Amino acid sequence: xxxxxxxxxxxxxxxxxxxxxxxxxxxxxxxxxxxxxxxxxxxxxxxxxxxxxxxxxxxxxxxxxxxxxxxxxxxxxxxxxxxxxxxxxxxxxxxxxxxxxxxxxxxxxxxxxxxxxxxxxxxxxxxxxxxxxxxxxxxxxxxxxxxxxxxxxxxxxxxxxxxxxxxxxxxxxxxxxxxxxxxxxxxxxxxxxxxxxxxxxxxxxxxxxxxxxxxxxxxxxx
Amino acid sequence: xxxxxxxxxxxxxxxxxxxxxxxxxxxxxxxxxxxxxxxxxxxxxxxxxxxxxxxxxxxxxxxxxxxxxxxxxxxxxxxxxxxxxxxxxxxxxxxxxxxxxxxxxxxxxxxxxxxxxxxxxxxxxxxxxxxxxxxxxxxxxxxxxxxxxxxxxxxxxxxxxxxxxxxxxxxxxxxxxxxxxxxxxxxxxxxxxxxxxxxxxxxxxxxxxxxxxxxxxxxxxxxxxxxxxxxxxxxxxxxxxxxxxxxxxxxxxxxxxxxxxxxxxxxxxxxxxxxxxxxxxxxxxxxxxxxxxxxx
Numbered sequence: 278x279x280x281x282x283x284x285x286x287x288x289x290x291x292x293x294x295x296x297x298x299x300x301x302x303x304x305x306x307x308x309x310x311x312x313x314x315x316x317x318x319x320x321x322x323x324x325x326x327x328x329x330x331x332x333x334x335x336x337x338x339x340x341x342x343x344x345x346x347x348x349x350x351x352x353x354x355x356x357x358x359x360x361x362x363x364x365x366x367x368x369x370x371x372x373x374x375x376x377x378x379x380x381x382x383x384x385x386x387x388x389x390x391x392x393x394x395x396x397x398x399x400x401x402x403x404x405x406x407x408x409x410x411x412x413x414x415x416x417x418x419x420x421x422x423x424x425x426x427x428x429x430x431x432x433x434x435x436x437x438x439x440x441x442x443x444x445x446x447x448x449x450x451x452x453x454x455x456x457x458x459x460x461x462x463x464x465x466x467x468x469x470x471x472x473x474x475x476x477x478x479x480x481x482x483x484x485x486x487x488x489x490x491x492x493x494x495x496x497x498x499x
Numbered sequence: 500x501x502x503x504x505x506x507x508x509x510x511x512x513x514x515x516x517x518x519x520x521x522x523x524x525x526x527x528x529x530x531x532x533x534x535x536x537x538x539x540x541x542x543x544x545x546x547x548x549x550x551x552x553x554x555x556x557x558x559x560x561x562x563x564x565x566x567x568x569x570x571x572x573x574x575x576x577x578x579x580x581x582x583x584x585x586x587x588x589x590x591x592x593x594x595x596x597x598x599x600x601x602x603x604x605x606x607x608x609x610x611x612x613x614x615x616x617x618x619x620x621x622x623x624x625x626x627x628x629x630x631x632x633x634x635x636x637x638x639x640x641x642x643x644x645x646x647x648x649x650x651x652x653x654x655x656x657x658x659x660x661x662x663x664x665x666x667x668x669x670x671x672x673x674x675x676x677x678x679x680x681x682x683x684x685x686x687x688x689x690x691x692x693x694x695x696x697x698x699x700x701x702x703x704x705x706x707x708x709x710x711x712x713x714x715x716x717x718x719x720x721x722x723x724x725x726x727x728x729x730x731x732x733x734x735x736x737x738x739x740x741x742x743x744x745x746x747x748x749x750x751x752x753x754x755x756x757x758x759x760x761x762x763x764x765x766x767x768x769x770x771x772x773x774x775x776x777x778x779x780x781x782x783x784x785x786x787x788x789x790x791x792x793x794x795x
Contacts, residue, residue: 326705327705352707352708352709353707356707366702369508379506379706380707383712385708
């Protein structure tokens with residue numbers, strides 16, 4: 278599904294932030310990506326969700342070589358990836374409903390379909406009472422769940438979550454993790470970047486560790 | 500198009516506040532320049548129609564006792580010569596009252612003016628399809644009739660046409676420059692808008708929005724602002740143009756030619772807001788697409 282081979286990333290003439298990163302994510306997998314702050318977790322995720330180009334190496338997404346694919350193909354690839362940004366990136370002036378509907382609207386899905394699926398998903402993440410609210414009026418946990426709802430509304434094949442539990446307390450963090458597990462059971466490959474070692478230990482999933490720009494193999498599970 | 504939902508909060512942008520006023524000014528200036536273009540084009544066409552195929556012969560008056568009789572004899576001799584010339588369709592002498600009317604704007608119409616020994620003018624209509632040698636005709640006239648000279652209007656008309664063409668070119672260049680400035684303003688405003696909403700644009704881009712999906716939102720917003728600005732500009736330009744036309748009509752003595760705007764001119768001016776808004780929309784769309792094409 279996702280294959281990185283000797284990926285390197287540097288900005289300008291600076292040192293390499295990522296060095297020879299190679300990994301393979303299989304369909305339906307659930308992975309943790311850990312590492313200290315500044316280890317390159319966000320950069321690695323940005324490369325996978327096509328926000329950045331690697332400086333070197335080969336990135337293959339859903340059997341497509343990203344380097345040789347055209348712009349339209351990149352758009353099609355992005356529609357198969359759900360992203361939970363570390364800072365949520367919610368659109369502040371749009372309602373909860375419209376924030377979640379965003380990926381469907383950009384994909385040209387009919388309003389009828391959108392109005393059917395969005396409330397359903399929002400009920401699933403516990404935001405059914407806040408359809409018309411705007412993000413500034415929501416709590417941290419609600420924003421987090423809204424960001425997750427937006428990431429999964431398009432039934433992505435791959436979900437990338439950057440520190441999704443970073444801004445919430447342990448109780449909400451656990452609820453979010455169960456949400457990701459449920460999604461994973463539905464067939465979505467999930468990658469969660471986190472520095473919460475307790476969470477990783479508790480869920481015992483394959484773990485990739487980044488340190489100093491290098492990726493280290495997981496010892497828990499292959 | 501104007502009421503459609505937008506993913507980008509552009510209604511609160513600073514550019515949304517200044518752009519309509521800037522467009523209003525541009526449309527106002529463009530309307531004035533366009534009006535000038537049409538009025539001068541109209542004027543040139545009219546001069547061309549009036550002057551092509553006409554000549555004027557001037558016969559100097561005979562002064563002193565019995566001068567009127569002598570002058571009349573000269574006029575009749577000149578008319579005979581002209582009417583016998585192949586290519587001349589008609590020739591007639593202007594009456595005394597027509598002559599006085601011609602100099603009235605400068606000297607008035609008092610009895611003193613009426614008593615002045617004015618040169619007589621002959622209005623000659625020629626067939627423009629025939630190649631009449633005006634130099635030979637002029638020589639024959641001056642040799643046959645004492646004091647008769649031929650004026651074929653070409654020299655003064657060519658100077659006037661040159662002047663008018665220059666003004667026409669300047670007006671045309673002004674319209675082009677105004678369009679260019681408007682387009683550059685839209686490029687600047689769009690880029691500023693993109694910088695302000697960079698985060699939302701990146702979210703849209705990463706969730707799979709095509710470049711055109713984002714570009715269309717900017718284009719529709721700019722089109723709406725262009726229409727509003729254009730309407731304000733036209734609202735100011737039409738009364739201004741009507742005032743100028745009214746004032747020109749009321750200048751006493753007929754110094755000014757008819758400066759009324761032809762129907763085509765009014766139509767072109769009426770279309771300005773839509774044309775400007777369309778230009779702005781295309782510029783915004785192109786700018787956004789070009790900027791987004793640099794994203795990964």
